[in-house]
Each structure stands twice: as structure tokens, then as C-alpha cells.
Amino acid sequence: MKYSSCFAKTFKTPPSDSDSANAKFLVQAGFVDQTMAGVYTWLPFGLAVLRKVEQIVREEMNALGALEIMMPSLQPKEFWEATNRWDTVDILFKLHSQTDKEYALGASHEEIVTPLALKFLKSYKDLPFATYQINTKFRDELRAKSGVLRGREFRMKDMYSFHTSQEDLSAFYQKTLEAYVRAYNRCGLNVKVVEASGGIFTKNPSHEFQALTPAGEDVILACGKCEFGQNSEVATLKEGDACPKCGGVLSTVKGIEVGNIFDLGTKYSDAFDLNFVDENGDRKRVLMGCYGIGTSRLVGSIVEANHDDRGMIWPKSVAPFQVHLITLNSKDETVRENIMGTADDLVRDLEAQGIEVLWDDREDVAPGAKFADADLIGAPLRILISEKSLKEESVEWKERISAEGRLVKFVDVVEEIGEFVKV
RNA sequence: CGGGGCGUAGCGCAGAUGGUAGCGCGUCUGGUUUGGGACCAGAAGGUCGCAGGUUCGAGCCCUGUCGCCCCGACCA
Numbered sequence A: 001m002k003y004s005s006c007f008a009k010t011f012k013t014p015p016s017d018s019d020s021a022n023a024k025f026l027v028q029a030g031f032v033d034q035t036m037a038g039v040y041t042w043l044p045f046g047l048a049v050l051r052k053v054e055q056i057v058r059e060e061m062n063a064l065g066a067l068e069i070m071m072p073s074l075q076p077k078e079f080w081e082a083t084n085r086w087d088t089v090d091i092l093f094k095l096h097s098q099t100d101k102e103y104a105l106g107a108s109h110e111e112i113v114t115p116l117a118l119k120f121l122k123s124y125k126d127l128p129f130a131t132y133q134i135n136t137k138f139r140d141e142l143r144a145k146s147g148v149l150r151g152r153e154f155r156m157k158d159m160y161s162f163h164t165s166q167e168d169l170s171a172f173y174q175k176t177l178e179a180y181v182r183a184y185n186r187c188g189l190n191v192k193v194v195e196a197s198g199g200i201f202t203k204n205p206s207h208e209f210q211a212l213t214p215a216g217e218d219v220i221l222a223c224g225k226c227e228f229g230q231n232s233e234v235a236t237l238k239e240g241d242a243c244p245k246c247g248g249v250l251s252t253v254k255g256i257e258v259g260n261i262f263d264l265g266t267k268y269s270d271a272f273d274l275n276f277v278d279e280n281g282d283r284k285r286v287l288m289g290c291y292g293i294g295t296s297r298l299v300g301s302i303v304e305a306n307h308d309d310r311g312m313i314w315p316k317s318v319a320p321f322q323v324h325l326i327t328l329n330s331k332d333e334t335v336r337e338n339i340m341g342t343a344d345d346l347v348r349d350l351e352a353q354g355i356e357v358l359w360d361d362r363e364d365v366a367p368g369a370k371f372a373d374a375d376l377i378g379a380p381l382r383i384l385i386s387e388k389s390l391k392e393e394s395v396e397w398k399e400r401i402s403a404e405g406r407l408v409k410f411v412d413v414v415e416e417i418g419e420f421v422k423v
Numbered sequence B: 001c002g003g004g005g006c007g008u009a010g011c012g013c014a015g016a017u018g019g020u021a022g023c024g025c026g027u028c029u030g031g032u033u034u035g036g037g038a039c040c041a042g043a044a045g046g047u048c049g050c051a052g053g054u055u056c057g058a059g060c061c062c063u064g065u066c067g068c069c070c071c072g073a074c075c076a
Helices: A021-028 A044-063 A077-082 A110-120 A166-186 A267-272 A295-305 A333-352 A367-377 A387-391 A410-421
Strands: A032-036 A039-042 A074-076 A093-096 A102-105 A129-138 A153-163 A191-195 A206-212 A218-223 A228-231 A250-265 A275-277 A283-285 A287-293 A323-327 A357-360 A381-385 A394-399 A406-409
Touching: A021 A032, A021 A295, A039 A044, A044 A129, A044 A153, A044 A166, A044 A295, A074 A077, A077 A102, A077 A110, A110 A153, A110 A267, A110 A287, A153 A166, A153 A295, A166 A191, A166 A206, A166 A250, A166 A287, A191 A218, A191 A250, A206 A218, A206 A295, A250 A267, A250 A295, A267 A287, A323 A333, A323 A367, A333 A357, A333 A381, A333 A387, A333 A410, A357 A367, A381 A387, A381 A410, A387 A394, A394 A410, A406 A410
Parallel strands: A191 A228, A323 A357, A323 A381
Antiparallel strands: A032 A039, A074 A102, A093 A102, A129 A153, A153 A287, A191 A206, A206 A250, A218 A228, A218 A250, A250 A287, A275 A283, A381 A394, A394 A406
């Protein structure tokens, strides 16, 4: 993609009214645009990142055997009354139609997925199964804050599982927990699995996934060696204690909650009378689990955990594009055409291999502005073609995470980039 | 919803004691430039969040209202 063809440009000055890194850089770099408090438009670069994050999550859910569906955001009042949540969940957006019917905007989808299961689930032979969606959620938060970390409209993957027995549910719950850790790691995030209040000793366990970053609002006790963590609000342990799992040392760190999983037991199957017939012909309650990842929050968390004072530093796996190509102008007409022609060929070769490139093809822009934009946008690899590099039959190769660049010969560059983008 | 801060050009800001709005960046035109946010000349762009009120006169004073940010309570 040519920078000159993208309508969503970077801003030289960051927005004045934000303090969190994700709000500042995502807006300044033209990844998102704030429509109102807690509501954002995802622009081309931001959407590219969001899609990659969601694809990673999708792959991990598929690997669990879950099937993707899409449930409605506009939801009937009666289902929310059936679970007694219409009047008790205060973050629920409620709206009236022109004929004065009332609806909820989906804050969560137990009220949709459980009646859905009721239509198909009859026998133990239908179990277990899991289904999920990646969709927009609406929650009437009293205070939206911190850029995309807490919006009133946001993206979320929510999965629901259905089981005949507690053993089966617990086993799937554990598999999902492990899949979550893999998904976060693939997104370049270091997470701790934190026992939510009640913890493993209660009948219905719940776990939170905390992305470790100084910008986090939750204080957790985390093991330095394994993924164990405990929310400091419910902690029975303290800093310096031994990790109950691996014996490592526990220390206090800050985290952003990027996921939450619940053993729901029969809470929703009770509300909707969701049963199955077992091997003996007896009617029994279905057991359920639900599992959520805030994917738009995940994007913000990745920025919080991966930036410096000049801009974002995207992990390769979720970068909007792998290569940020810069061409510098020359006063010599022939050299200039050579630079642009070389860049054009390189882009074609890379894109033929499925490697995404942003080419900053602007000609009347000072070099410093292009460097500053590349740092701000944060693609993993910056490739520069100039009169200087042309004389060496090379491009200048500089990774976002390193301070120094080096020259790479034209004949080698496509292959080297091909190697670089793997992993 | 409680507390605090702020709404003036696309972005960032300035506008003593009320007198009819300005700066930087960006944008447009022409020219000169091109390795860390260039330079010269010219130009466009604002019912000062909105609604009332006080006044001869309001960006500025008063009342109300909407919005945004931060802290708190609550949450993926």
C-alpha cells in the first residue's frame, strides 16, 4: 500500500487530552479515530491490527474444536428477563423501537446462545460442543477510559461450551485456559493467569488473564518463573512468598485484564431449562462454560506493552504490515526514477510472497518526517532506498527495535525479508 | 454517579481591566529544497460547544445545558 493513497494520515502532534500510550499513539498514527467517549472508528492500519489479533484468537478457538457463529447485537428483552438480568445489569444498553418495544444491545450473549442451544441440543449424543463469535459488544460503562482499553462499544471474542458432566466441563475449561495463553503469547503479550475471586477452592472457578504492563490498573502477585498469578484483592499470598505452583518468587506487578473465563455451572441452563437426555433416558441439566477475550482491548494492551517515546513497536504477528518502505527523493531526475522504480519492483516482489508493505512514496516531504512516521507507526522492519543506498546496490535495513541499520544488497533483500517475517 | 480540569481554524495553543479574534503546525498556489519533522512568497480556513441573560457592546461576566479528559466507585 502506498502511503499517499491512504486517507487516514498521521498527526504531527498527539491529541492533547489523553494520557494512556494506546490512546495517544493509535490516534496520532491514524489507527483509530474517536467518535465519542469510549467509541472508536477503526481506520485501515488499526483495522489491520485488529483483524490479525482476531485471526490469532480465531485459530486458537478453532483448534479447540469450537465452531464460529455470529449472534445478534439487537436482543429481545424477554431473554434478559428470563435470566433476571434486564433490571440487574446496569451496564446494559436498552432501547425502544418506534412501536415502543424494548430491546437490549448485546453486552454478553448467554441470553442468545442458551436459547439457541435449546433448539438443537436434545441428547447426550449432541454433547459436548463449543461455539464462539468475534463481535461487537455494548456496555454502558459509567466511565469509558484509556483509549481502546475500556470502551462502551468494543470488540470481543466470546465462546460458550456445553457439557454433560463437571469432569468434561473442567477438562474443556483447562484446555481453553491453555489456548488463551497461547493466543496472548502469539500476540506478543506476556500474561499471567490469575485466579479470580473465590479461586480454585470454589465450586465454580473463574480465571482472569492479565497482560503485564506498568499501565495496568490491576495489581497482581505474579510468579517470576511460571504463569501463576493472583489478584492482590483476593490474595492470600504476599510479595516474596514462594509460588504454590513452581516454587518461584512472587512479586507485585501491574496488569490489564485481557480475558476472563467462567465455569457457569447450570446458571443459564436453569434459566432457560436447557436439558439433555442421557444414556439411561433421564433428563439432566446441561453444564456450561463461557470464555471471553476483549480483542480491541487486546490491541490497546499490545501498544501499552510495546512502545517507546517515539511510537508503537508492533510484534511481527500483529503488525499492520511487516515492512515500512521509505524512498528518499533526489534532485537528480534519473536517480529519482531509479529509486522509485527499484521501490516499485521491491514492493511487487514482496507482495507476490504475501508480505505486506507500506510504501511511504511521498516526494515533497522532509526525510525526518518519514522517519518520524515510521517510528510512530511501528512496523517491525524499515527498509530505505535512497541515492546513497542505490550506489551500494543495496537497501538500508533497520528494525524498529534496534537503533542501528545496515545495508542489504538488492539481490538478497527479498529473501532476507522473507526470513525476517517468519515466526 | 461523586470530585477535578477543559471546550477558540484540521491539530496544538494564546487571547490583562468586556470594544467585534490571533500564533505555530497542517492545507492550497508558485518557486527553491531532500538522510531525523526544510525555506521564501502568496492564499484559504472560525456563527469562539450550545441556549438564554446582563450590557450601547460578550470569546471574556451570569444562569442553564451538552461534550471531552483525569481521579474515584464499577467492568472484557
